[in-house]
Amino acid sequence: AQSVAQPEDQVNVAEGNPLTVKCTYSVSGNPYLFWYVQYPNRGLQFLLKYITGDNLVKGSYGFEAEFNKSQTSFHLKKPSALVSDSALYFCAVSGLTGGGNKLTFGTGTQLKVEL
Amino acid sequence: EPEVTQTPSHQVTQMGQEVILRCVPISNHLYFYWYRQILGQKVEFLVSFYNNEISEKSEIFDDQFSVERPDGSNFTLKIRSTKLEDSAMYFCASSAQGLWGNTEAFFGQGTRLTVV
Secondary structure: OOEEEOOOOEEEEEOOOOEEEOOEEEOOOOEEEEEEEEOOOOOEEEEEEEOOOOOEEEOHHHOEEEEEOOOOEEEEEEOOOOHHHOEEEEEEEEEOOOOEEEEEEOOOEEEEEEO | OOOOEEEOOEEEEOOOOOEEEEEEOOOOOOEEEEEEEOOOOOEEEEEEEEOOEEEEEOOOOOOOEEEEOOOOOOEEEEEOOOOHHHOEEEEEEEEOOOOOOOOOOEEOOOEEEEEO
């Protein structure tokens, strides 16, 4: 079975400071990792993905994520946070072996960026 | 930019009634999904659909749930006899390929189902 852990319910950061939202995963075989963002009363918007290749993945709105196989982590990062980045962030995993064609989401991390 | 659209945005129904949630996936996508998010909880997989049949379903997706692609563009989720615990936000998603390919799932805005 595949699973995702997001250890922080909420992350607070000042605008202009770097941000990190943590994610660890468990899956049989090679993981396919995704980050989605959810704004209030909105659907899930795709941010970025890791399928294969470079461990540092760049995505929308200046976000990036680093895949670390030894630590089974896929932390989301941004060098300089904006107030408009405040939203709910979900890490998700899919795996060909055992997980099938479905996303398993973490519990989400509420990011709050303050002036 | 192509997007997944869902109707209605909000549906209120009485317990025991049937409800149909509708979705129009992105037109050239081949894989379709339903997920749900109970208020304050995480997003949970319900079912995936490919080539006009269910390819995978979760234990949540019991006999009261069904999916259909009736006309080549719409993708529907039917709940036959709603229960209070079915109250949730239901998300439709589609992807061009299976998620093990170099692709991602695109989600609709969701339908908030309230069972009273």
